Structure formats: C-alpha cells, structure tokens
Amino acid sequence: MVEPDVDSKTAPGNPEDSSADTLERERDRLARLEHLAKLGELASGLAHELKNPLSTIKLNLQLLQEDLSSLPGAETSRFRAGTLRKEVDRLSHTLDDFLRFAGRLELHLQSTRLNDLVRDLVDFFRPQAQGANVRLHTSLCTEEPVCLLDPDLIKQALLNLMINGVQAMPGGGDLIIRTHLDQQRVYLDVADTGSGVAPASVPHVFEAYYTTKKGGTGLGLATTRRIIEEHRGHISFTSETGKGTNFRLDLPRQ
Ligand SMILES: Nc1ncnc2c1ncn2[C@@H]1O[C@H](COP(=O)(O)OP(=O)(O)OP(=O)(O)O)[C@@H](O)[C@H]1O
Ligand SMILES: [Mg+2]
Numbered sequence: 001m002v003e004p005d006v007d008s009k010t011a012p013g014n015p016e017d018s019s020a021d022t023l024e025r026e027r028d029r030l031a032r033l034e035h036l037a038k039l040g041e042l043a044s045g046l047a048h049e050l051k052n053p054l055s056t057i058k059l060n061l062q063l064l065q066e067d068l069s070s071l072p073g074a075e076t077s078r079f080r081a082g083t084l085r086k087e088v089d090r091l092s093h094t095l096d097d098f099l100r101f102a103g104r105l106e107l108h109l110q111s112t113r114l115n116d117l118v119r120d121l122v123d124f125f126r127p128q129a130q131g132a133n134v135r136l137h138t139s140l141c142t143e144e145p146v147c148l149l150d151p152d153l154i155k156q157a158l159l160n161l162m163i164n165g166v167q168a169m170p171g172g173g174d175l176i177i178r179t180h181l182d183q184q185r186v187y188l189d190v191a192d193t194g195s196g197v198a199p200a201s202v203p204h205v206f207e208a209y210y211t212t213k214k215g216g217t218g219l220g221l222a223t224t225r226r227i228i229e230e231h232r233g234h235i236s237f238t239s240e241t242g243k244g245t246n247f248r249l250d251l252p253r254q
Pocket of ligand 2: 160219
C-alpha cells in the first residue's frame with residue numbers, strides 16, 4: 001500500500017490520529033486558505049485586466065476574418081486570423097480554469113442532506129460512467145447526515161473525484177461512493193478499482209497544475225481540496241498500484 005501524503009496519515013477516524021497531528025493538519029489547512037485568499041485577490045484583479053482586452057482582441061479578429069473572407073487571394077491571412085482566434089480562446093479558458101481554482105470563493109451555505117446530494121450526483125453521473133464501462137455503487141449510512149454546506153460546490157468537488165476515478169480505469173471497473181459518520185464528522189469515500197496513483201505522483205497530486213494526463217489541467221484535485229477546506233473539511237487518500245485508490249473527504253456535521 002502506498003503511504004499517501006501527510007494529510008491522509010492524520011485522517012480522522014484513523015486510530016493513529018493524535019491531537020498534535022490534528023493541530024498540524026488544521027494549521028496547514030488555514031495556511032493554505034490564507035495563501036489562496038491572497039492569490040484570489042491578485043487573481044481577480046489580474047483577470048479583470050486581461051479579460052476585457054482579450055474579448056476585444058477576439059471580436060476584432062472575428063471582424064478581420066469576415067473582411068478577409070470577401071477578399072480574393074487572402075486565404076493565408078484568413079487562416080492566420082483563425083489560428084490567432086483559437087489561441088485567444090485557449091488563453092481565456094486558461095484564465096477561467098485558474099480563476100475557478102484561485103478566484104474568490106463565496107460559499108452559499110445550506111442545511112443539506114448529504115446522502116441525497118450523493119444520490120443526485122450519482123444519477124447525473126451514471127450515463128458517463130456507463131459509457132466508460134464503469135459500474136457505479138453507493139453504500140450510504142442509514143442515519144441521514146445533515147451538513148451546512150454549499151451543495152453546488154460540494155458536488156463539483158465530488159465530481160472531480162468521480163471523473164478522476166473513471167479516468168483511472170480505462171478498461172472499466174467499479175466506482176464506489178460511501179458515506180459514514182461519527183459524532184462530529186461525516187466521511188465520504190470515492191473509491192475506484194483503477195491503476196492507483198503512481199508512487200512518484202503521490203506527493204504532488206494536490207498541487208495546482210500537476211497532471212499526468214494528456215489534456216489535463218491538473219487543477220481538479222487542487223480545486224477539490226480548496227472547496228473542502230473552505231468547508232472546514234479535509235481530504236486524504238490511500239492508493240495501491242494496480243488495485244485502486246480511495247479518496248476520503250470529511251466534513252463537520254451540522
Ligand atoms: N483516482 C485516481 N487514480 C489514479 N491517479 C489519480 C487519481 N486521481 C488523481 N490522480 C493523479 O493525480 C493527478 C492530478 O489529478 P487532478 O484531478 O488534479 O488533475 P487531472 O485529472 O490530471 O486534470 P484535470 O482534473 O484538470 O482534468 C492526475 O493527473 C493523476 O496522475
Ligand atoms: Mg482530474
């Protein structure tokens with residue numbers, strides 16, 4: 001079993017969990033949130049500065065393409081204007097991805113029945129899982145846990161984990177979502193029977209822009225951790241090469 005990262009060694013519910021570990025984990029969480037809040041302020045300012053000129057460039061390129069379309073012998077120029085437009089689109093997507101991760105995050109907290117949220121999400125995700133030959137299972141605790149949370153953001157966080165799980169099983173497999181409780185917290189596991197996290201990736205998976213996938217942004221887990229930590233929760237994982245991975249979230253009960 002790959003020993004995951006510092007977070008998971010101190011996951012609540014773990015018998016080795018000591019109050020010193022819990023304190024350290026809490027300090028890490030607060031330091032990360034403070035860092036992201038500062039980054040978010042800078043990011044929002046910068047994004048504003050970049051977004052307006054980008055959309056002006058895009059609009060003008062569009063007009064240029066239209067002018068060129070009626071000009072005989074201007075195919076090469078039209079093609080170049082098209083390439084520029086694609087690059088402008090790519091830049092604005094990169095900016096949106098970054099803002100989703102580092103921008104200001106406003107929580108719209110609601111008293112939420114977590115099992116219902118999981119059921120909704122699983123229904124929504126089932127066609128995508130089936131298309132990838134993945135069987136979706138749930139094992140939900142019988143007592144209905146209620147948490148104060150932002151349901152859309154928590155769904156986004158869970159969806160990132162579910163997508164990663166499916167992507168780790170290119171030949172299909174099983175994806176299991178579990179909930180269980182103790183006095184103070186709700187635990188949510190997303191487990192797959194996929195490749196496992198490569199040992200070299202273990203220390204890096206939560207880092208922004210860390211990805212081993214062609215076409216991945218590497219912001220999925222960084223965003224998920226941000227969302228969970230903004231909810232005073234934690235995320236950790238255990239993984240075994242060739243057997244699968246279990247990501248665990250824990251959130252305070254209401
Ligand atoms: N369930 C999993 N099984 C195996 N490896 C995983 C799993 N989840 C994440 N990883 C590893 O962690 C890396 C980072 O994951 P993350 O979700 O942040 O980015 P990504 O999936 O690569 O890209 P994106 O989510 O932006 O499309 C992945 O590239 C992969 O190497
Ligand atoms: Mg991902």
